Amino acid sequence: MSSDKKVTCLVCPRGCIMTVTSDLKVSGNFCARGIPYALQEVKEPKRNLTYVVKVEGHEVPLPVRTEQMIAKHLIPAVVNELRKIVVKAPIEFNSIIVENILDSGVNIISSAEVK
Numbered sequence: 001m002s003s004d005k006k007v008t009c010l011v012c013p014r015g016c017i018m019t020v021t022s023d024l025k026v027s028g029n030f031c032a033r034g035i036p037y038a039l040q041e042v043k044e045p046k047r048n049l050t051y052v053v054k055v056e057g058h059e060v061p062l063p064v065r066t067e068q069m070i071a072k073h074l075i076p077a078v079v080n081e082l083r084k085i086v087v088k089a090p091i092e093f094n095s096i097i098v099e100n101i102l103d104s105g106v107n108i109i110s111s112a113e114v115k
């Protein structure tokens with residue numbers, strides 16, 4: 001039985017379907033950018049997360065996102081944390097909303113401003 005893993009590259013819209021062998025050889029990538037992505041995906045998949053948090057006294061929530069990609073397995077726990085958060089205006093674009101969320105090394109930052 002083959003232990004090769006199939007990985008769809010999300011670095012660009014071409015979406016190459018790559019194969020990573022057990023000795024970490026990558027094939028199926030159209031360009032070199034796919035290789036680190038495929039190896040990361042096999043080792044510890046990461047994703048960007050966008051979500052919203054409540055703003056005290058405002059009906060419209062604040063859109064937030066991870067500053068860098070975060071380990072995929074942490075995403076449900078991060079969403080749980082973000083659901084509990086209520087921030088206070090004013091908030092500037094790209095301000096840190098949660099520093100180092102769940103000790104992941106990744107900050108949650110605002111994707112909009114609130115006056």
Ligand code: SF4
Pocket residue numbers: 009010011012013014015016029030031032033034035
């Ligand atoms: S391997 Fe290169 S061309 Fe293919 S999806 Fe990834 S970045 Fe795009």
